[in-house]
Amino acid sequence: MKILYLETSSKNCSVAISDNEKLLCLCEEVSENYKQSESLHTFVEWVLEGAGISMKDIQAVSLGKGPGSYTGLRIGAASAKGFCYGLKIPLIAVNSLESMMEPFLGKNYDYIVPLVDARRMEVYTAIYDGNTGEEIAATEAKILDEHSFTEFADKKIIFVGDGAKKAKEILQLPNAEFNESIYPSAQYLIKKTLEKIEKKDVEDIAYFEPFYLKDFHGVKKKKSED
Structure with a gap:
């Protein structure tokens, strides 16, 4: 089963194709300017070419559904839904964390804690068992302070993601490790996607919305004075 994966929730615009669990091709780029609108469809063309297949060979689309960048998620969801509508194939959505x-x-x-940088000292986070991947604490928006995650002070824990940088500066956890270079990536959606397909856990394309976690608050422009 050939599956197209889209992950656009962060600065990493990431696209992959697998044949069941085998990764056929991956194309991704981390950009401070969030290049999803410019790069996504080009990356899709590149991975199809790299995998030696055409769009009509794709049998499902998997999307990293967030949380993360509101605009990035909108672009990814719109593209995924468009592909699924056009090809009449299922849409699978996986938590980007x-x-x-x-x-x-x-x-x-013992525990793996993704941290996606939000505003100020806020992160999007969840807690996973380091061996089984089981979700220990559900996805939430969390304000970091020196008391955050202190219940894990005696555990071997790793914080991963661009939010780990500010976590490292404030958390008082002697056994913790921090990896700031990790972003959500399409290549790591494969395992969970295949599990969902096995369970027939697919999305209703007409009503699917990304996992924004919080409402979008746009910045209103001030009216210029005459």
């Missing part, structure tokens, strides 16, 4: 946790499973950590 799970793709950040995946590379660290089975690496002798």
